[in-house]
Amino acid sequence: MDTLTYNQCEIRFGNLKDSGFNDLLASPRYAQSKKIIITDSNVFDLWMEDFITSFPAVSEAEIIQLPPGEENKVLDICQHVWEALSEYEIGRGDLIINFGGGVITDMGGFIAATFKRGLSFINIPTTLLSQVDASVGGKTGIDLGPFKNQIGVFADPDFVFIDSRYLTTLPDVELDSGFAEMLKHGLIADAEYWNDLQAINPKLIPAGLIKTIYRSVEIKRQIVTEDHLEKGLRKNLNFGHTIGHAIEGFCLSKDAAIPHGFAVAWGMLAESFISLQKGLIIQTMFDEINKTIRKRYTKLNLTENDLEEIKPLLLNDKKNVGGVISFTLLTEIGKAVHNQEVTAEQIDAGLCFILS
Numbered sequence: 001m002d003t004l005t006y007n008q009c010e011i012r013f014g015n016l017k018d019s020g021f022n023d024l025l026a027s028p029r030y031a032q033s034k035k036i037i038i039t040d041s042n043v044f045d046l047w048m049e050d051f052i053t054s055f056p057a058v059s060e061a062e063i064i065q066l067p068p069g070e071e072n073k074v075l076d077i078c079q080h081v082w083e084a085l086s087e088y089e090i091g092r093g094d095l096i097i098n099f100g101g102g103v104i105t106d107m108g109g110f111i112a113a114t115f116k117r118g119l120s121f122i123n124i125p126t127t128l129l130s131q132v133d134a135s136v137g138g139k140t141g142i143d144l145g146p147f148k149n150q151i152g153v154f155a156d157p158d159f160v161f162i163d164s165r166y167l168t169t170l171p172d173v174e175l176d177s178g179f180a181e182m183l184k185h186g187l188i189a190d191a192e193y194w195n196d197l198q199a200i201n202p203k204l205i206p207a208g209l210i211k212t213i214y215r216s217v218e219i220k221r222q223i224v225t226e227d228h229l230e231k232g233l234r235k236n237l238n239f240g241h242t243i244g245h246a247i248e249g250f251c252l253s254k255d256a257a258i259p260h261g262f263a264v265a266w267g268m269l270a271e272s273f274i275s276l277q278k279g280l281i282i283q284t285m286f287d288e289i290n291k292t293i294r295k296r297y298t299k300l301n302l303t304e305n306d307l308e309e310i311k312p313l314l315l316n317d318k319k320n321v322g323g324v325i326s327f328t329l330l331t332e333i334g335k336a337v338h339n340q341e342v343t344a345e346q347i348d349a350g351l352c353f354i355l356s
């Protein structure tokens with residue numbers, strides 16, 4: 001079984017049934033803890049029976065089942081869960097298990113980190129996106145209206161268990177969504193990985209992706225180990241997200257949510273175009289990124305009028321300082337640079353480019 005660690009968190013890769021999960025929960029560290037599983041209704045229907053029958057240590061766990069989707073990554077839902085935790089008389093020594101996609105690991109981590117000033121939690125990510133990115137690194141949080149992840153805290157899970165078996169039930173569109181974050185890891189940190197990804201179709205054998213998932217997590221782990229609280233280097237992981245989050249938040253506010261990875265994919269293309277305009281990246285590299293994104297991701301259903309509503313959302317990006325929008329851009333495939341000031345005209349051009 002492959003493992004990686006950062007801070008106090010251990011990430012184990014491979015079949016959960018061979019991962020020591022049950023022994024861990026039965027060990028003195030957690031044996032006396034009440035266990036609460038937070039999941040969404042899709043994962044509950046598909047995997048909960050398998051989960052609780054496979055691991056005696058969770059057979060008595062309380063299960064909190066939430067409605068699925070980004071529109072439910074909100075304070076109201078947290079409040080219901082905190083109330084349920086109070087009803088179950090959950091205390092500091094108890095354990096939350098987040099079993100689901102990025103919405104569940106983000107929100108479940110936030111719920112755990114804030115209830116009674118912090119409970120331990122374990123992530124078992126079940127989407128490609130949460131396996132390669134969301135479940136690792138300690139960013140937890142929820143959305144505030146159209147503003148993504150505006151409320152949150154840094155809090156690491158004790159363990160993350162990554163089992164690609166869960167991907168066998170994931171819809172194709174969600175596999176493509178997760179793949180966007182893998183492309184991002186290649187673009188910001190590893191040109192060879194980016195090249196390898198060109199030959200991969202995540203929809204063909206999702207359970208066979210475990211080695212590629214490992215490489216993505218390795219890249220993310222290296223960055224968050226060096227800069228856990230995003231003072232510098234970690235901002236590179238936000239490549240594609242300044243524009244991507246604004247697009248995602250806009251669609252969410254129109255009751256037309258799109259998968260996170262699709263927003264990030266087009267955000268990466270817009271931000272690559274800005275990198276080109278600023279003379280940071282050469283044309284041939286830009287052309288390669290352009291071809292890859294357009295081949296893999298259906299065009300966003302946005303109009304020029306929509307862009308006028310998307311632009312103000314950029315002003316609330318978490319990386320901004322003193323009202324200046326700060327971007328992470330590319331200097332080549334495999335290398336990123338953060339804290340880049342960009343003009344309103346360059347943003348306009350980047351957004352118009354992805355509509356063309």
Ligand SMILES: NC(=O)c1ccc[n+]([C@@H]2O[C@H](COP(=O)([O-])OP(=O)(O)OC[C@H]3O[C@@H](n4cnc5c(N)ncnc54)[C@H](O)[C@@H]3O)[C@@H](O)[C@H]2O)c1
Pocket residue numbers: 040041042043046068069070073100101102103104106126127128129130133134135136137138139140148149166167168169170171174177259260261
């Ligand atoms: N914390 C971080 O560092 C970080 C990084 C990247 C993204 N994120 C966040 O992650 C979220 C997106 O994550 P996501 O794409 O996993 O979304 P998600 O959790 O909404 O999952 C996508 C869909 O897949 C379903 N699903 C989950 N597992 C399944 C399975 N095994 N089989 C079938 N269906 C399954 C879910 O019910 C949902 O409908 C966003 O909120 C984003 O902001 C966080």
